[in-house]
Amino acid sequence: MSEMPAIEVKGLGKRFRREILKRDYITWKTLLLNPFSRKKAKDYITVLEEISFSVDHGKTLALIGQNGSGKSTLLKIMAGIYKPDNGQVNVRGRVSSLIELGAGFHPEFTGRENVFLNGTILGLSNSEIAKRFDHIAAYSGLGEYIDAPVRTYSSGMYVRLGFSVAVNVDPDVLLVDEVLAVGDEAFAHKCEDKINEFRRKGKTICLVTHDMGAVEKYADEVIWLDGGQIAARGNPRRVIDAYRQKVAQEEDAIRRQEALQAEADLTGLRWGDGDVVIEKIRLLDKDGAERAVVTSGEPLTIELEYCQKKPTKDLVFGIGLFNAQEVQCYGTNTHLERLDLEDLPTKGVVRFIMDRLDLVQGTYFLDVAAHNTDGKAYDYIRRSQAFSVRSIINDVGVFRPSHTWEVFPR
Numbered sequence: 001m002s003e004m005p006a007i008e009v010k011g012l013g014k015r016f017r018r019e020i021l022k023r024d025y026i027t028w029k030t031l032l033l034n035p036f037s038r039k040k041a042k043d044y045i046t047v048l049e050e051i052s053f054s055v056d057h058g059k060t061l062a063l064i065g066q067n068g069s070g071k072s073t074l075l076k077i078m079a080g081i082y083k084p085d086n087g088q089v090n091v092r093g094r095v096s097s098l099i100e101l102g103a104g105f106h107p108e109f110t111g112r113e114n115v116f117l118n119g120t121i122l123g124l125s126n127s128e129i130a131k132r133f134d135h136i137a138a139y140s141g142l143g144e145y146i147d148a149p150v151r152t153y154s155s156g157m158y159v160r161l162g163f164s165v166a167v168n169v170d171p172d173v174l175l176v177d178e179v180l181a182v183g184d185e186a187f188a189h190k191c192e193d194k195i196n197e198f199r200r201k202g203k204t205i206c207l208v209t210h211d212m213g214a215v216e217k218y219a220d221e222v223i224w225l226d227g228g229q230i231a232a233r234g235n236p237r238r239v240i241d242a243y244r245q246k247v248a249q250e251e252d253a254i255r256r257q258e259a260l261q262a263e264a265d266l267t268g269l270r271w272g273d274g275d276v277v278i279e280k281i282r283l284l285d286k287d288g289a290e291r292a293v294v295t296s297g298e299p300l301t302i303e304l305e306y307c308q309k310k311p312t313k314d315l316v317f318g319i320g321l322f323n324a325q326e327v328q329c330y331g332t333n334t335h336l337e338r339l340d341l342e343d344l345p346t347k348g349v350v351r352f353i354m355d356r357l358d359l360v361q362g363t364y365f366l367d368v369a370a371h372n373t374d375g376k377a378y379d380y381i382r383r384s385q386a387f388s389v390r391s392i393i394n395d396v397g398v399f400r401p402s403h404t405w406e407v408f409p410r
C-alpha cells in the first residue's frame with residue numbers, strides 16, 4: 001500500500017439547487033414574466049465549503065454533526081455518487097460504501113442478479129463475483145429469497161443484501177452512513193463485528209453517525225461538521241465534548257424560548273391573592289449556571305426569588321415536577337417537610353437542592369407555589385418552566401431508584 005493517505009480531500013465545496021422551495025413559488029405567470037428566474041445564483045444552497053482533510057491507511061474517521069450539516073453529502077462525494085463543485089477528492093484503493101443500502105438494486109432482478117450487478121458497480125469481474133457469491137448469499141441470510149425479485153423484499157432484507165455485498169468485496173476503504181442504526185439487533189451486531197474485523201485488517205473506514213458511543217468505540221479521529229464547514233477535528237473525546245456542548249447550548253436556547261412562550265400561553269394558569277409573589281424561577285446546575293437542559297444523575301437546584309407584598313407568618317413554598325404525559329413525578333413543600341418559615345425576610349431566595357436529579361430522559365415541567373398551610377394560594381404558577389433531561393441511559397418510567405446490578409453463578 002502506498003505511503004499516500006487513503007483519503008485526501010482538498011478545498012471541497014458542494015452546492016445544491018434549492019428545488020422544493022423554489023417550485024412552491026413558480027406559477028405559469030411568474031415563469032412567463034421571468035423565464036430565467038430559476039437559474040439565479042440565489043437558488044443554490046451551499047452544503048459544503050472549503051473542506052480539507054486526509055485519512056491515513058488503516059485509520060477510522062467519524063463524521064459527526066447536526067442534521068443537514070453535510071455529513072452524508074461529503075460521504076457520497078467520497079464514494080463518487082456526487083461530484084464536488086470545487087476542490088478535489090482522492091480515495092485510494094477499492095472503495096465500498098454502505099450508503100443508502102440497496103439503492104443500487106434493480107427491483108425486477110432477483111437478489112442473485114443484483115449481487116452481480118452491484119459487484120460489477122463496485123469494480124469486480126464476473127468471475128470474482130461468482131467466486132464470492134455463495135459467501136455473500138450465506139452472509140445475507142436470505143436463504144431461498146436470494147432467487148426472488150428484490151421488489152418482494154422487506155426493507156430489512158434489502159439492507160441485509162446490500163450490506164453483504166458491500167462488506168464482502170474486499171474493499172480497502174469502507175464508507176459507512178448510519179447503517180449501525182438500521183435493521184434489527186442481530187444485524188447491528190453483524191455490522192459491529194464487520195467494522196471491528198475491518199479495523200483489525202488495517203482497512204480505512206469513514207463513518208457517519210449520530211451514535212456517539214459508536215464514535216468513541218471505533219474512531220481514531222473525528223471531524224465535526226457544522227453548517228457545511230469543519231467546526232473541529234481531532235481526538236474523539238475532545239471533539240465529541242465540544243459538539244455536545246454546542247448542541248446543549250442550542251437546545252437550552254430553544255427551551256428558554258419555549259418556556260417564555262409557555263409562560264405567555266399559561267398566564268391563566270397562575271393564580272393567588274398576590275400577598276406573596278414568586279418573581280423569578282431558575283434551574284441551576286452544579287456550577288450555579290442557569291439551565292434548561294439538564295443531565296440525569298447530576299445535581300440540580302430549583303431557585304425561587306419571592307417578595308412578600310403583605311408580610312405573613314404563614315408561608316409555605318412548594319414545587320411539582322411533571323413529565324410530558326402530565327404525570328406528576330414528584331411534589332413536595334416546606335410544610336410537608338416541617339420547615340419553619342415564620343420569620344422570613346420580605347424579599348428572599350428559596351432553594352430546592354437535589355444532589356442527584358434521577359429522572360429518565362425526556363421533557364419535564366415545573367410547578368411552583370407560595371401558599372399558606374391551609375392551601376390558600378398567594379402565588380401558584382403551573383408549568384412555570386419546561387426543561388429537558390438528557391441521559392446516556394435509555395431507561396423508562398417516572399422513578400429511577402438508586403441501584404446497581406449484580407450477576408453471579410448460583
Ligand SMILES: Nc1ncnc2c1ncn2[C@@H]1O[C@H](COP(=O)(O)OP(=O)(O)OP(=O)(O)O)[C@@H](O)[C@H]1O
Pocket residue numbers: 016017019047065066067068069070071072073074
Ligand atoms: N440531492 C440533494 N438535492 C438538494 N439538496 C440536498 C440534496 N442532498 C442533500 N441536500 C441538502 O444538503 C444539506 C446537507 O444534507 P446531508 O444529507 O449531507 O446532511 P447530514 O449532515 O448527512 O444530515 P443528517 O444527519 O440529517 O443525515 C441539507 O440541507 C439537505 O437538504
